Amino acid sequence: MNYSQSNFSHLYIERAAENFPMTEHLLSRFPKAERICIDNYKDVFARPGQHFQTQKRSIKLILAVKKDHLIYRGSNNAQDFGYSNFHYNALILNCVYNCDYCYLQGMYPSANIVVFVNTEAYFSATSKAINQRLDPSTPLYLAISYDTDLLALESLVPYCHEWIEYSRRKDNLLIEIRTKSANYRALSDLVPHDQVVLAWSLSPEPVVSRYEINTPPLERRLESAAQAIDDGWSVRLCFDPVLLIANWRESYRQLVERTFEKLPAEKIRDISIGIFRMNAEYLKRIKKQRTDSDILYFPYERNGGVVSPSQTEIEEMNTAISTLLEEHVNKEKIEVWM
């Protein structure tokens, strides 16, 4: 018997967020949810004593207005794919999925999902950033699904639609929408354009079933990506994070093989490889709360503030996976995160 409430059983609504169209849309989507009025989303999202994995049993929705930091400059730890004007934003905090290795568990105090409803303010901030970008010879590269999975939530919060249409109207803007979802059909009514990159994170099926809780199986992600390519979208593949599981060589060999059985290699925009790494403080916080996943308790090495497999293991895995990929795509299309 399930003793937990369903997801989105409660909507916490900032007073300042009450009259936005997205708030009205979400209220209409959950007419039976409890509505709780709040002054500031942090009163709920950042209250002390929360337990991330307990909250994952019944995720609540918090509707808020983002007042500052509407766009962030990308850090040195982020993959920028050669774009010097790399930025990201936070339209939504947290994710509907629950991957064991996810750094959000250590980064955020809560598993509840915050939806910032003031989209127009984000558009204004982005326009300003485009005009003020440091390198005018390249577009502003903006990752909009950075600390979340927007496409997974698209049926509920149609931000991919809004941003794809916004980018269509904007020069010098390239947006990346990264996802593990198989929800491409939510975008299939849109006309593709070249200022959008749809990026799918792919993992071997044993990793998906064991560590990527609630995510769609690999096959369905590949089907989604194949449909997007077929419709004319620019598609990126992200083998990230690569996990040092038992038989990782064989698992990732099968992953690469299956990927190119399903997808036309020549139509892939580019590919990224990233071996598992995490901010050491985040991992420490996660381990304080959960003791149910071996992937969190692997004897990683700490290098600076980051934990990861040893340098030797990283090099071995990067080389092995790059070699597998180079059988299908040009080396120049592969970006390895070192």
Add this chain to the structure above:
Amino acid sequence: MAKVIITAIHEEARPLIEKIGLKKDPHAHRIPLYRRDDTILVVSGTGKVKSAIATTYALANIESPENTLVINFGLCGCCDTQRPLGELVFINKITDAATRRDFYPEIILKHNLREASLTTFDNHVLKGRETVSSDMVDMEASGFFPSASAFIPLENIYCLKLISDHLEDIKLDNPMIREKIETCLDAFMEVISSGSNLNSRSTPIAADDASILNKLCEVLKLTITQRHQLRDYTTGYIIRHQKGLDLLRPYCKQTVKNKAERNRLFKTITHELQSK
């Protein structure tokens, strides 16, 4: 799962004491405390300060907070005359009227009650005399909740209130209170029963393994930091290898003469636990 119930007055507590078969703890003099098996009931007295004190008193020495439910139960006034008297409600927001501070109970538990917001006042509230922005009013919850959350995981803290009046100037006598409480006892017990099944946090370290760990910490005279590290490594070992800590048994028989020897042995143990 242990249950701790905090009520303000004896009249609220009595039907529960009888229903559960609680007995007065003769050692509790200043704050009346009743217990039976894993259930405790404390009568705090009226007001948020008394509620905070009684909650702290009841919870400060709880052995297993993860396996404890704490419930503030009592009467409240309701601003909405459409809501029937005698209804038991699950509080989802508590506001302290004096400080305007808000508290948000973590509602993971599926229940059949209607939910409501509540404001805690320092005195009785009568219709028209105070501005009330919440659904309910009481005099304890904003003292109870922060005290309880200092000891117990948020999702194990419930505030359940019974609507006794619509803020009219009516003095309830004891039989009336008893009658109201008795009508909601089944609903109250159902929430507690469901809550007991929602055990959310667990540890992979079984009792046998825990005793090996404790023994090892003692014989090696490990520092606090080493104890934390050892717990981390053993947790990793158990969940990666899916087996217990039998490999540590031989170390429990060893003795160490000085810090250097201890540290050497500790390093050997952690190396073994981290083996891939």
